[in-house]
Amino acid sequence: MLRVTQVKNSLLDGASIAEELYSTPQDGDNFFESLEKPAKEPENLAPRNTFIRAGVVTTVRGSAYMEYGNTKVLAIVSPPKELIRASARRMNMGVLNCYVNFAAFATGELESVPERERLLSSMLTKAMEPVVCRTEFLNFQLDVRVLILDDDGCLLSTAINCCGVALVESGISTYDLITASTACIYRDHVFLNPSAKMEELLWKHRTGTGTSTGSDSKDNTSTKSVQEHGLIITASLDTFEQIAQCQQCGYLSPETYMKLMDYTLAINKSLRQLVKGVLTARVREQHELDLREKAESALEDQRLAEVIERLKLRGLDEFIQSNIKEDPYVKKQ
Template structure:
């Protein structure tokens, strides 16, 4: 029984199938053999583009490209809650909505499930970082749009939200960063792309002893805390700890990027302000001198 909302969101006719089904399917093992495998484990982020304040119409926004993954976030200013709402407490409420563009993934059938589960994970990752006691009886709405998903969608969304929160002027305890690591057939993939993410969930030999799975960790570097750790697959406990450590190392690299972008944003803002002040001062000086005459 699909959730009633699923059929409404998914606009394609139920009977149609993508033509790629009729193309000769590659066996996962062959696909894996063809994949470019990382020679040495490099705990680095992908080439990243981040723009804060990308939208003029909302209070805070950010646009992030993480490799080919493209995410847009917008944050509305906190809104007062209806007095009848039962959820009222002394802490502000955070709601996250996450939408996939219909063309963001190859197989649009998986979108409804991804949207709900990622929105939940996003909320859990962001709640601890926001100073919620600063806006009791208010609700903060965070909207995320995934424009293109080439792996690491959840971690990119978290990174993007972290930057957008700062842009919106919402008080946070720290800057939040997140990253994704996969393991498949004893090879570790840092920042996996969509092909690898798809591959990880399939396994050819279910009798063997090998591990497979994906780990997403969101962390706060300054206070040394993990706000969200999400894993699925099949791991030994030691592997999980090792992969979590790797994600934390990448998180610190991403933090540098985000910090740099935010720093530049503030710098340009201050410069603009200074220029404006100088202009006003010169105008004042001119008017004063003319008045004196």
Template sequence: MLRITQTKNTLLDGATIAEQLYTTPKDCEDFFESIEKPTEVVAAPRSTFIRAGVLTTVRGSAYMEYGNTKVLAIVAPPRELVRSSARRVNMGVINCYVNFAAFASGELESVPEREKHLGSMLTKALEPLVCRNEFLNFQLDIRVLILDDDGCLLSTAINCCGVALIECGISTYDLITASTACIYRGYVFVNPSAKVEELLWQHRGGNALVGSSSSDSNKEAAIQEHGLLINASMDTFEQLAQCQQCGYLKPETYVRLLDYTLEINKSLRQLIRRVLTERVKEQHILDMRERAEERLEDERLATIIERLKQQGLHEFIQSNIKEDPYTKK
């Protein structure tokens, strides 16, 4: 039986499998046959849930479920650079920290390196988004907690952080959305699961190739297209904030996967705009309710002050003294 674990992965954004897991090409073939293959390419996002302002103890937070992948993002207001490491910079500094929950990873030895890699990729994606010229010599800390990983991890984290930045009130040039697509053995997987990403990573190790002879058919199989594309875009300016590709892709295939991800990004953008609009309406209702309560409190205090002026201090105190019914004889 195949064992799926989480190990070092500096190329893909999803889970990986242990090295030497596929001892023979047949094992890889059996694993590939067990994966559900798409009959047609549907450039649509997974079932998505996004909630802004999930934490009341911080200014900016967001929670996102993208299929079975679950991510929580927290953004704190910019703070001055630490004096020991302060340096004159023309733009603010963005620091992204990614952490896996204890129950979200199977092999703890590989977690620190994965966290570091994801944090670096996340920083590169968010730097073109934030108006860093508005907080010179300040740093913006963004923290991401991975609760569950079922593929499309980096793209989900980018989407979640984009919502958290808006919730925190950080100035941005646009809304950012990201998605993932890949190709393997002629099949295009949009929003690939962790199993597909694992298989792609193993292919790069050479264990997923069919056969080992030097015949023409095997040579053709050895150069089959296999790769993954992560695309983060800002539609208003038609700009790519980040485009990460690994594997072997022909130019026409690269353009095709890019079109799929851009189509998914547009759908996610509409969803995020709707979520943020509802959040603004919700916050407006809460503000109006708070103002109404403050107005009632002000009216009550004004009535008390008016009575105090009319009755005098002694009479006002006597009129508000009530006898305790339990001590009444």
């Protein structure tokens, strides 16, 4: 299938042919064979190389930036705002809305961006609703906005982790720290924290392009051999041992489903320790900043007190004359 993608910042303001002109099952097989196969039972349940920074946007109260491998996400939490009376309904909890947007340079699949944004926004909202204490802002709406800067797999789980840090940074009451991770299985190999290419391969397999054919020894008829292939995203609250959201696609047996969930929960615990360390460092940094501001304010108050004391002792006219200095650039006559 020929794909045409839009090219920006080029001399010819038109379209160019994409690098991958055709997508066939053989292409998927070749890509899978080129991968470094992990162990069927992974032992190192560790997250990717992770970088998290809270308070990156100074114009808002709550923000966070996260790099999970090559996946880069920015989250911003707006202050709660009152619902419009015409649209407000009698509810015993506030309203939480999450919006996901892709940067113009984040992906080349421009046609599928609106649909992906709507899907990710819906799933992110469902994952964050059990975390926020919505009973504390009745008839108010809380908006969380996520900007995708780069997508290299584990997009939803990275967005959940980043939003959790941004919510704590903004001072919104939460029940617990939320962490999320992704795992998948393809041809009996378990991939933890899969890349975007691996997720795309799973999606093609799900649509039927990756299924293989085999023969039945009993009736010698050609049938499709169904292999386990699927992806699972788990968001958890470790303090209460509660799962906030579990998203699954593909074909997984119950035993494999539970195995992948255990893997993701173990990765979530590692991410939780990292998030706790980031938030602790942020609180310490904010405390040192407050102490510095108090010290500067105390010095300013002391300076003003000295000025007022001199004004009382000398009088207004003498104080003004003592503070007048001659301009060295003006010639004396």
